Amino acid sequence: MATKVDPQISQRVRELGAGDLNQCYHCGTCTAICPLSEGDASFPRRVLRNIQLGLGDRLVASPEPWLCYYCGECSDSCPQKADPGETMAAARRYLISKYDPSGLAGLMYRSPAFLVFFTLLLGALLAFFHLSIHVGKHAAGEAPFPSHWAAFAWIPYETIHLVGLAVGGLMILVVFAGLFNAARLMLKAHGGFAALRRYKVADYRRATMQLAHEIATMKRQGDCESDPPSSEPWYVQPRFTHGTILAGFVMLLIATTLDFFFVFGLKMQFYAVARPLGIAGGLVMLYGLLVYAWKRMRRATANTKTTTPADIWLLFFLIVLDVTGFALLVITAAGWKGVASDVILLVHSVMAMEFVLMFTLTKIAHALYRPLALFLHFLNAPKAGT
Numbered sequence: 317m318a319t320k321v322d323p324q325i326s327q328r329v330r331e332l333g334a335g336d337l338n339q340c341y342h343c344g345t346c347t348a349i350c351p352l353s354e355g356d357a358s359f360p361r362r363v364l365r366n367i368q369l370g371l372g373d374r375l376v377a378s379p380e381p382w383l384c385y386y387c388g389e390c391s392d393s394c395p396q397k398a399d400p401g402e403t404m405a406a407a408r409r410y411l412i413s414k415y416d417p418s419g420l421a422g423l424m425y426r427s428p429a430f431l432v433f434f435t436l437l438l439g440a441l442l443a444f445f446h447l448s449i450h451v452g453k454h455a456a457g458e459a460p461f462p463s464h465w466a467a468f469a470w471i472p473y474e475t476i477h478l479v480g481l482a483v484g485g486l487m488i489l490v491v492f493a494g495l496f497n498a499a500r501l502m503l504k505a506h507g508g509f510a511a512l513r514r515y516k517v518a519d520y521r522r523a524t525m526q527l528a529h530e531i532a533t534m535k536r537q538g539d540c541e542s543d544p545p546s547s548e549p550w551y552v553q554p555r556f557t558h559g560t561i562l563a564g565f566v567m568l569l570i571a572t573t574l575d576f577f578f579v580f581g582l583k584m585q586f587y588a589v590a591r592p593l594g595i596a597g598g599l600v601m602l603y604g605l606l607v608y609a610w611k612r613m614r615r616a617t618a619n620t621k622t623t624t625p626a627d628i629w630l631l632f633f634l635i636v637l638d639v640t641g642f643a644l645l646v647i648t649a650a651g652w653k654g655v656a657s658d659v660i661l662l663v664h665s666v667m668a669m670e671f672v673l674m675f676t677l678t679k680i681a682h683a684l685y686r687p688l689a690l691f692l693h694f695l696n697a698p699k700a701g702t
């Protein structure tokens with residue numbers, strides 16, 4: 317495949333937070349020091365070289381930026397202060413923008429104003445339909461009808477229901493489109509999806525087992541942090557706090573699914589499990605989010621040295637989502653009703669829907685792309701640039 321050179325790549329990745337790669341003279345110290353560098357002695361240097369030379373095709377074809385857990389060892393050791401660790405993080409932001417077929421992720425990373433505008437616009441649209449659903453339910457005799465929502469009464473309930481289904485369908489489509497695009501780009505330099513045929517069933521089984529083990533243990537992140545051993549207490553180390561956010565997210569996902577069955581009539585056996593599971597998940601996740609926020613404020617570690625507006629927005633968004641969830645729990649238990657409880661319900665549900673819709677546009681998308689990249693890595697796909 318002919319190699320295209322895009323001289324703008326370096327500047328684009330720089331705008332997303334990368335270090336000054338003009339300073340890099342490829343001494344190889346970052347590769348030597350990286351706890352995750354394996355046999356071929358070119359990680360993370362190969363990614364830096366692809367950016368430096370403007371080899372965009374090779375950059376998007378490489379799963380390597382996702383193999384880095386940003387321990388910051390390479391940045392601390394770089395004699396040229398080229399910040400290779402932050403450059404790997406910026407490369408991941410660049411890749412998220414390339415995988416996203418809508419182009420919105422790139423705009424959100426580049427423009428804080430667009431980030432706020434898009435969030436508010438999406439929030440306003442979702443709020444409109446959320447309010448309409450209540451009105452529709454009222455029209456169908458299912459829910460109380462606050463008088464201040466009367467303006468929405470003209471939308472037919474069937475239309476609202478269809479829009480809700482469309483939002484759910486759109487979310488599934490967006491996730492699959494992002495994953496498909498990422499896989500397509502990662503495999504493009506190796507002959508496309510046809511390259512997958514060269515692997516045997518045993519290879520897929522091995523790669524799946526390795527991926528499951530990695531997700532369950534976060535071993536690579538642990539290796540990244542333990543060399544040299546971290547001076548932080550274990551309960552604030554990235555592996556633990558990342559684990560709390562992941563575990564909290566999974567618990568909340570299960571609780572929400574059980575709640576869905578409860579709403580649809582399967583009653584108490586689900587409710588009795590869903591509620592405590594949801595509370596535990598919310599608390600565990602809130603702990604991890606607050607530790608991340610505290611570290612970002614103090615810029616205590618290498619991976620919190622650079623904070624983009626998108627990072628602040630995402631942390632704020634998730635903390636508000638979590639806290640309003642608990643506020644709703646208290647309101648429901650106390651039986652409070654009024655404008656304040658309506659507003660909290662509205663904020664929480666709109667943010668929850670928005671979170672789902674923007675999943676592939678933000679940093680959270682690493683939950684999709686890192687496992688994919690790890691799977692291809694475990695499958696021993698040839699690396700871009702070799």
Ligand code: SF4
Nearest residue numbers: 340342343344346394
């Ligand atoms: S340590 Fe610094 S100068 Fe050396 S190869 Fe890595 S980024 Fe370049």
Ligand code: SF4
Nearest residue numbers: 350384386387388390
């Ligand atoms: S940040 Fe850590 S894991 Fe990532 S490339 Fe640098 S040394 Fe390796």
